[in-house]
Amino acid sequence: MPFPIEQKLVIGISSSALFDLSESDKVFREQGEEVYRQFQEQHLEDVLEKGVAFPFIRRFLNLNTHFSDIEPVEVVLLSRNSPETGLRVFRSIQHYGLKITRAAFFSGASPFSYNDAFNLSLFLSANKDDVQNAVNAGFPAGLVLDTHIEDDVNDNELRLAFDFDGVIADDEAEKVFQETGSLDAFQKEETVKRLEPLHKGPLTGLFQRIAFYQQLESERHQADPAFKKMLKIAIVTARNAPAHERMVNTLKSWHISVDEAFFLGGIEKKRVLEVMKPHIYFDDQLVHLHQIDNIPMVHIPFGVTNGKSD
Numbered sequence: 001m002p003f004p005i006e007q008k009l010v011i012g013i014s015s016s017a018l019f020d021l022s023e024s025d026k027v028f029r030e031q032g033e034e035v036y037r038q039f040q041e042q043h044l045e046d047v048l049e050k051g052v053a054f055p056f057i058r059r060f061l062n063l064n065t066h067f068s069d070i071e072p073v074e075v076v077l078l079s080r081n082s083p084e085t086g087l088r089v090f091r092s093i094q095h096y097g098l099k100i101t102r103a104a105f106f107s108g109a110s111p112f113s114y115n116d117a118f119n120l121s122l123f124l125s126a127n128k129d130d131v132q133n134a135v136n137a138g139f140p141a142g143l144v145l146d147t148h149i150e151d152d153v154n155d156n157e158l159r160l161a162f163d164f165d166g167v168i169a170d171d172e173a174e175k176v177f178q179e180t181g182s183l184d185a186f187q188k189e190e191t192v193k194r195l196e197p198l199h200k201g202p203l204t205g206l207f208q209r210i211a212f213y214q215q216l217e218s219e220r221h222q223a224d225p226a227f228k229k230m231l232k233i234a235i236v237t238a239r240n241a242p243a244h245e246r247m248v249n250t251l252k253s254w255h256i257s258v259d260e261a262f263f264l265g266g267i268e269k270k271r272v273l274e275v276m277k278p279h280i281y282f283d284d285q286l287v288h289l290h291q292i293d294n295i296p297m298v299h300i301p302f303g304v305t306n307g308k309s310d
Contacts, residue, residue, distance in 0.1 A: 240265025
């Protein structure tokens with residue numbers, strides 16, 4: 001019997017992140033709501049093109065195929081569309097065979113206040129205001145950036161990459177660097193506190209839910225050595241030795257493990273990400289994201305690097 005939603009790893013996705021809505025959005029902006037409604041009705045049978053987050057969502061849902069008895073992950077569609085205009089979105093979901101059955105349509109309103117109702121560990125949207133509203137209210141959310149992506153349909157492994165400070169952990173260490181402008185001061189502070197775990201960041205809850213899925217895969221692999229794990233997690237951080245130790249100890253204190261960790265110490269992250277080819281990459285600093293091409297990217301607007309000091 002499938003898990004109740006309270007026990008699942010649940011991601012909320014907006015239609016603007018899942019599909020390319022540039023054409024219909026242009027109609028809405030230039031001609032208004034009524035013409036937009038007519039446009040969607042007239043194009044009801046026209047399948048929407050894949051959006052930036054589509055490759056990630058397809059593979060994320062595919063994780064259930066190895067655990068079909070419990071289906072531990074789920075995706076919920078949260079859309080600014082009305083139920084009527086949202087019909088085209090659902091037709092496209094069905095066309096691509098995505099197993100998304102739960103949805104909420106808000107007729108123009110921001111959907112973030114329902115994050116807890118659906119037990120979301122993350123809300124992804126291409127609407128900057130919706131993401132910022134969610135983050136301001138304390139919900140985990142990320143802005144899917146407009147990026148050209150290619151989806152290899154023969155590649156079913158799901159590769160997720162994360163920055164560390166300001167994403168998985170809070171930005172305590174980043175504040176030291178921002179306030180002093182000194183890498184030496186940052187390294188010294190992190191060395192002194194190497195055994196002291198950092199506080200949780202905006203995506204800690206997501207990471208902890210992912211860890212549960214990793215446990216399921218590990219148990220299956222132990223029972224069946226031929227079982228091939230589908231999920232790979234990597235951390236790509238500007239930290240390097242000796243600041244690496246506090247990060248490792250923080251993850252260990254949360255009982256979280258990763259498959260790969262890159263302590264780059266000033267090397268451009270794109271050099272690693274272009275080899276790894278993650279299906280989504282999360283970072284709180286746009287300066288890093290703007291250096292990367294052809295990889296689905298999510299900006300986490302959190303902490304001191306985004307104009308907040310608390």
